[in-house]
Amino acid sequence: MDINWQFIISTLPLYQKAAWITIKLGFWGTLLSLIIGLVCSIILYFRIKILKELVGIYVELSRNTPLLIQLFFLYFGLTKIGITMSETTCAIIGLAFLGGSYMSEAFRSGIEAVSKTQIESGLSIGLSQMQLIRYVILPQAFAVTMPSLAANCIFLFKETSIVGAIAIAELMHVTQDVIGMYYQTFESLFMLVVAYLIIILPLSFLLTWLERKVRYAEFGN
Amino acid sequence: MQNLGINVLFEGTTLQRLFEGLMMTAGIAFISIIIGSFLGIGMGLLRTSKSGIVQFICRFYLEVFRIIPILVWLFIVYFGVTNALDIHLDGEIVAVIVFSLWGAAEMGDIVRGALESLPKHQIESGKAIGLSFWGLYRYVLIPQAVRRMLPGAINLSTRMVKTTSLVVMIGVIDVIKVGQQIIERSVIKVPTASFWVYGLIFILYFIICYPLSKLSKKLEAKWEN
Numbered sequence: 488m489d490i491n492w493q494f495i496i497s498t499l500p501l502y503q504k505a506a507w508i509t510i511k512l513g514f515w516g517t518l519l520s521l522i523i524g525l526v527c528s529i530i531l532y533f534r535i536k537i538l539k540e541l542v543g544i545y546v547e548l549s550r551n552t553p554l555l556i557q558l559f560f561l562y563f564g565l566t567k568i569g570i571t572m573s574e575t576t577c578a579i580i581g582l583a584f585l586g587g588s589y590m591s592e593a594f595r596s597g598i599e600a601v602s603k604t605q606i607e608s609g610l611s612i613g614l615s616q617m618q619l620i621r622y623v624i625l626p627q628a629f630a631v632t633m634p635s636l637a638a639n640c641i642f643l644f645k646e647t648s649i650v651g652a653i654a655i656a657e658l659m660h661v662t663q664d665v666i667g668m669y670y671q672t673f674e675s676l677f678m679l680v681v682a683y684l685i686i687i688l689p690l691s692f693l694l695t696w697l698e699r700k701v702r703y704a705e706f707g708n
Numbered sequence: 709m710q711n712l713g714i715n716v717l718f719e720g721t722t723l724q725r726l727f728e729g730l731m732m733t734a735g736i737a738f739i740s741i742i743i744g745s746f747l748g749i750g751m752g753l754l755r756t757s758k759s760g761i762v763q764f765i766c767r768f769y770l771e772v773f774r775i776i777p778i779l780v781w782l783f784i785v786y787f788g789v790t791n792a793l794d795i796h797l798d799g800e801i802v803a804v805i806v807f808s809l810w811g812a813a814e815m816g817d818i819v820r821g822a823l824e825s826l827p828k829h830q831i832e833s834g835k836a837i838g839l840s841f842w843g844l845y846r847y848v849l850i851p852q853a854v855r856r857m858l859p860g861a862i863n864l865s866t867r868m869v870k871t872t873s874l875v876v877m878i879g880v881i882d883v884i885k886v887g888q889q890i891i892e893r894s895v896i897k898v899p900t901a902s903f904w905v906y907g908l909i910f911i912l913y914f915i916i917c918y919p920l921s922k923l924s925k926k927l928e929a930k931w932e933n
Contacts, residue, residue: 550921683776
């Protein structure tokens with residue numbers, strides 16, 4: 488099979504632009520997911536009435552439905568009842584909606600792993616609930632939960648491949664276009680895979696490194 | 709009476725067609741889960757082997773599926789492989805191939821985790837009473853490992869069911885495609901059709917996946933003690 492390098496070079500700027508969009512979406516999606524997940528897990532920890540039930544429903548709904556249909560509902564469905572959002576907003580909200588529940592589960596298991604003596608010691612030296620969360624529970628929970636947070640982060644970056652379905656010019660969408668226009672299937676797919684490797688491999692290494700760093704904070708090691 | 713948008717769901721054969729689409733999705737998921745599980749068990753056994761090369765290859769295989777999104781794999785097989793080999797594959801076949809291979813990789817990891825989590829003395833006692841390699845696996849390791857891997861395996865199944873929603877992107881007439889057809893047909897008469905149809909599909913997926921993930925959580929809690 489001959490690879491048309493000329494073609495690859497000529498479409499390079501196109502892919503570069505698309506890769507940035509993928510990175511941007513992945514970044515904002517992950518960041519918002521982390522915030523949602525943290526808030527949800529704190530709500531679950533304090534067992535705040537009503538809100539706790541809402542978080543439970545949200546987590547089950549978001550974990551048990553595919554992102555594609557969540558996006559279609561947000562983008563094509565909600566606009567019919569008067570809620571219209573741009574594609575990018577929609578994509579980021581969709582990613583955050585999906586990721587939030589995964590992050591929340593990760594944080595929750597981390598918080599559960601903090602031993603009871605830690606919490607009781609904290610309370611007995613007179614920390615308030617907020618201080619307890621801030622200085623005792625979260626730093627330890629974070630260390631335990633880091634591997635699953637990292638896995639979720641990579642998962643969300645990969646899920647950005649789906650938002651192309653609502654007309655965002657990210658890698659997947661651009662590849663589809665290029666295949667349709669120029670018929671250089673092999674080269675387009677090659678570029679696509681390389682682009683994902685360039686984005687996800689360094690991210691994966693970075694997260695593994697971070698994981699090791701954070702583990703120093705783990706209690707009892 | 710005012711025309712409510714939700715009526716679009718109950719007109720003519722709409723529900724029946726959506727159901728047929730759902731069966732296509734579920735069928736692809738089901739076949740892939742079965743094939744993936746069988747391949748995955750083999751994969752898991754291979755991964756406990758002591759040979760470095762075998763381990764490296766299996767690990768590489770798993771990472772390849774973990775790093776590259778599944779949608780990209782669907783595209784690679786649907787557009788790339790068919791092009792390279794100059795053959796035609798239906799979207800359904802491509803979906804089953806990709807999901808089975810992916811399932812094998814992930815299931816292999818679950819099986820490996822379960823086998824490695826078994827206490828070492830189980831293997832040693834088995835050997836000490838003179839069981840053969842197959843006897844050891846058949847009577848000692850596999851029955852215990854199955855219990856440990858079941859929650860993970862069910863979780864993987866829900867993930868696979870959810871991921872089958874992507875087959876619409878390679879031209880399979882699944883539940884989403886049928887939904888789009890219904891919306892396009894009735895969009896002039898019922899402008900809110902997309903809200904109701906996508907809402908219904910959202911709920912349909914939830915109805916399939918929710919019991920599975922509940923079951924997996926329950927088994928996990930039960931066997932933790």
